[in-house]
Amino acid sequence: MSDSAASTRALTADRESFRAFLRDHNLPVTAQRLAIADVVLGTDGHLSADDVGAQLAARGASAGTATIYRTLDVLMRSGLVVERDFGEGFKRFEAARGVPHHEHLICTVCARVTEFRDERLERMTTLLAESHDFSRQRHRLVIYGLCGECRRGSSRPRN
């Protein structure tokens, strides 16, 4: 099975989940909501609100800025999308894809974002919190560095 087939199938499932969420909450199913959901749930990237608008345009659809933000909010409340803040001055949105939690590696040259999960780290953060009289609820780790491609100089780094 190809990656795109897998992602299409995942998208279909999530799309249905979103419709169900809207129905269960008596929220109208609008073309804009579905289009925005398709964009965000159908990508494994981390999109800004602006990126979502651009993706809509690329697909021949469109939605006002306010609608994009409002729909992203609905998607977050549905649990299908999570919000990320990498300290760039704006938020990014990522399909939750049922993944419980993961960390991010960000390339300081090309801004590529890579995800990973590590159990030892999960345990370590719990212990670290406890040793400072905190009870851990969640954590966020971002590692900044050079990705392989940029380090090997495929394109000349600017930093």
Added chain:
Amino acid sequence: MSDSAASTRALTADRESFRAFLRDHNLPVTAQRLAIADVVLGTDGHLSADDVGAQLAARGASAGTATIYRTLDVLMRSGLVVERDFGEGFKRFEAARGVPHHEHLICTVCARVTEFRDERLERMTTLLAESHDFSRQRHRLVIYGLCGECRRGSSRPRN
């Protein structure tokens, strides 16, 4: 020796470092710069630009918003202050106090910020980056949870 005596001494040293930095870079030593430096270097908290303005007012001093931001920028370039983004929609500024790097624990009830440093974590992030073909430059870890006081219910939690 009391804590306040220690922090006053540290403040004096940092204040001098800042004057030296200004001199070395042919930057005028102004009353505003010194007042802002005093506020930020004399606190071990994490202040927003707004907090700095409020602290200035509390001390009978004052500076325009632009000057506060511009001076915070000078302080960061001098290495005496570091910028933090906890995803609140604005930046916070913290006296570097010669500490090379540390993580943050944030209480989700009272917003208290506690700092700590852990060598194993430093090493682990390097290894995690390497295992994903990244070369680590720096990282940021924030653990959210309940601080001891809030957990013990000194004041009733809202979460």
Added chain:
DNA sequence: CTCATTGCAAAGGATTTGCACTAAT
């Protein structure tokens, strides 16, 4: 005296909100 800083106000970018209009149920 000369050049950088200051403060104010205007400009900016990201996000939110008010409101008349349109569409879903």
Added chain:
DNA sequence: ATTAGTGCAAATCCTTTGCAATGAG
């Protein structure tokens, strides 16, 4: 028909910038 959603523009929040007036060296 109702009720909520949509788009636009105005408003907000944090931060930066332009520029005339001010102050440091």
